[in-house]
Amino acid sequence: MKKRTALSIGLILPSVIIVGIFVYAFIAWTFAVSLTNWNTLLPNWSFAGLKNYIYLFTQDMRFHMDLINNFIFLPFFVLGTMILGFFLATLLNSGVKFESFFRTVFLLPMAISLVVSGVIWVWIYDPTNGALASLFQILHLPAINWLGSMTYALPAIIIATIWQYTGFTTSIYLAGLRGIPQEVLEAARLDGAHGFRLYWNIIIPMVQSSTVTAFVLMVQLSLQMFDIVWVMTQGGPAFATDMPAVYMFIAGFKQNFVARGAAIAMIIFALTLIVVIPYIFTAGRITEEEA
Amino acid sequence: MRISKKIAVYTVLIIASIFFLFPIYMLIVTSLKSLQEVNTTSSWSLPVHIDLSGFVTAWNGISQGFVNSFEFTIPALIFSVFLGSIGGFALTKVKFKGSNTVFLFLLFGMFLPYQVVLIPLVKFMASLGLYGNIWSLIITHTAYGIPITTLIFRNFYSSIPTSLLEAGQVDGANTLQIYARIILPLSIPGIVVASIWQFTNIWNNFLFGLVLGSMPDVRPVTVMLNNLNGSMMAQWNTLMAGALITAIPTLIVYLIAGKYFVKGLLGGAVKG
Numbered sequence: 001m002k003k004r005t006a007l008s009i010g011l012i013l014p015s016v017i018i019v020g021i022f023v024y025a026f027i028a029w030t031f032a033v034s035l036t037n038w039n040t041l042l043p044n045w046s047f048a049g050l051k052n053y054i055y056l057f058t059q060d061m062r063f064h065m066d067l068i069n070n071f072i073f074l075p076f077f078v079l080g081t082m083i084l085g086f087f088l089a090t091l092l093n094s095g096v097k098f099e100s101f102f103r104t105v106f107l108l109p110m111a112i113s114l115v116v117s118g119v120i121w122v123w124i125y126d127p128t129n130g131a132l133a134s135l136f137q138i139l140h141l142p143a144i145n146w147l148g149s150m151t152y153a154l155p156a157i158i159i160a161t162i163w164q165y166t167g168f169t170t171s172i173y174l175a176g177l178r179g180i181p182q183e184v185l186e187a188a189r190l191d192g193a194h195g196f197r198l199y200w201n202i203i204i205p206m207v208q209s210s211t212v213t214a215f216v217l218m219v220q221l222s223l224q225m226f227d228i229v230w231v232m233t234q235g236g237p238a239f240a241t242d243m244p245a246v247y248m249f250i251a252g253f254k255q256n257f258v259a260r261g262a263a264i265a266m267i268i269f270a271l272t273l274i275v276v277i278p279y280i281f282t283a284g285r286i287t288e289e290e291a
Numbered sequence: 292m293r294i295s296k297k298i299a300v301y302t303v304l305i306i307a308s309i310f311f312l313f314p315i316y317m318l319i320v321t322s323l324k325s326l327q328e329v330n331t332t333s334s335w336s337l338p339v340h341i342d343l344s345g346f347v348t349a350w351n352g353i354s355q356g357f358v359n360s361f362e363f364t365i366p367a368l369i370f371s372v373f374l375g376s377i378g379g380f381a382l383t384k385v386k387f388k389g390s391n392t393v394f395l396f397l398l399f400g401m402f403l404p405y406q407v408v409l410i411p412l413v414k415f416m417a418s419l420g421l422y423g424n425i426w427s428l429i430i431t432h433t434a435y436g437i438p439i440t441t442l443i444f445r446n447f448y449s450s451i452p453t454s455l456l457e458a459g460q461v462d463g464a465n466t467l468q469i470y471a472r473i474i475l476p477l478s479i480p481g482i483v484v485a486s487i488w489q490f491t492n493i494w495n496n497f498l499f500g501l502v503l504g505s506m507p508d509v510r511p512v513t514v515m516l517n518n519l520n521g522s523m524m525a526q527w528n529t530l531m532a533g534a535l536i537t538a539i540p541t542l543i544v545y546l547i548a549g550k551y552f553v554k555g556l557l558g559g560a561v562k563g
Binding site: 008011021025027029033096102106108109110111113114115116117118121122123124130131133134135138163172224230231245253258262272280 | 300311335374377388398403404406409410414415514517530534542545556557
């Protein structure tokens with residue numbers, strides 16, 4: 001038995017060491033840097049306390065814009081992907097023909113890189129020849145420079161990200177709906193639950209774990225949204241689509257504000273923990289019960 | 292279902308399909324047009340003449356990245372799937388005290404916003420002398436792939452009955468032999484799911500390539516496509532051809548093995 005335990009630990013040890021370094025030690029390193037004056041090209045480990053955080057929250061207009069943008073982006077993206085995902089999963093689960101074809105189509109964007117999607121959507125939004133511009137011309141509507149507009153750039157990016165991720169939430173909900181026993185639905189129908197009431201009282205509560213999973217994943221994606229923004233607008237025009245993750249990259253890698261970049265990263269991390277920690281511990285408890 | 296309801300359901304599904312497919316349609320038709328045609332006719336229309344000049348220009352711009360991406364994706368995929376497999380095996384079939392804690396320790400990495408490791412990652416690779424080396428990307432993608440591959444294999448091995456292993460022990464096989472003779476052959480579906488998921492994830496990644504791909508000979512195709520996007524302003528046929536070239540490997544895998552892709556997606560999402 002001892003030998004088996006030793007072997008088991010031997011099998012898991014490489015992973016534990018690698019994750020220990022690349023996840024936990026690196027987080028500690030980032031936190032340590034965020035408390036220094038390293039806002040220079042050369043490393044400067046002199047202790048600055050919370051100076052970088054205080055600067056971001058009290059003085060840095062760009063960071064304020066980032067938080068506002070992120071908190072506008074988040075509810076539209078999270079609710080958009082979840083509501084559309086639930087709706088499409090419900091339709092797919094209603095015994096339609098070609099169900100696997102539709103499922104394949106909805107999930108297709110998840111298989112391609114956000115860089116590819118970003119480039120395609122920039123083309124769709126192109127103000128002179130893009131697909132939307134062509135459509136607007138046919139409908140005799142005025143031309144709009146979607147990604148160049150302070151008003152429309154952020155919604156344009158939200159639509160592109162909803163396009164990318166709705167297949168994900170659809171799959172999560174479809175798995176949840178498939179997990180509801182037929183007897184439960186039949187019993188509910190016999191009790192007179194139909195249409196809206198069937199959904200509200202039976203189905204939605206029964207896919208609660210899918211809702212929690214989808215919510216946690218989509219919130220976490222929102223908080224670290226970078227790729228598609230970087231490709232489509234680089235945060236512009238005039239920071240209208242700037243996000244904390246974009247500013248983190250600029251500060252940490254382009255402007256040598258290493259400590260400030262680290263502080264932004266820690267803030268993104270802390271916001272993520274709010275949703276992820278309860279999720280991991282409930283998931284952990286569930287798996288313990290199973291085992 | 293009543294016929295009217297049926298019509299409504301299919302109508303909505305078809306409208307949704309158009310929403311999900313029209314960007315792909317734009318991608319393909321534009322990549323096959325000449326620049327002139329992109330600029331003069333409606334962008335919706337099919338190409339009048341198939342013109343592959345966009346592909347030629349795009350390929351010249353990103354072919355190096357295409358090769359680079361394979362060079363780090365395949366090794367990182369193999370390493371992370373292997374580590375996930377032996378780790379998942381240890382966590383389910385040779386349980387030890389604290390194995391659940393170890394699992395949570397690894398699982399946490401799945402939800403990591405990469406921003407919080409980006410700066411130390413670059414400094415760490417530089418201190419190892421690997422900055423600008425393909426190994427920096429192989430190691431990085433292996434490390435951040437471990438949480439998801441371990442989770443996929445842990446869930447997968449949970450579904451293999453332990454009685455199969457006990458039969459092996461009666462035969463006098465040790466744990467390693469049980470792994471090689473019984474577990475590994477049974478693991479093929481798990482390996483397929485984890486490999487497809489890792490291939491898609493690593494190939495499509497942008498952020499690690501952006502901070503580690505300083506030299507053209509290690510730069511991933513996604514970063515090169517983004518650079519093309521910056522340098523080929525309004526050359527939409529070239530950009531769409533480049534985007535299509537970048538998307539082709541993962542699209543092919545998805546269209547052939549979509550079933551396993553969904554399993555990887557849900558293996559990392561639903562069972563937690």
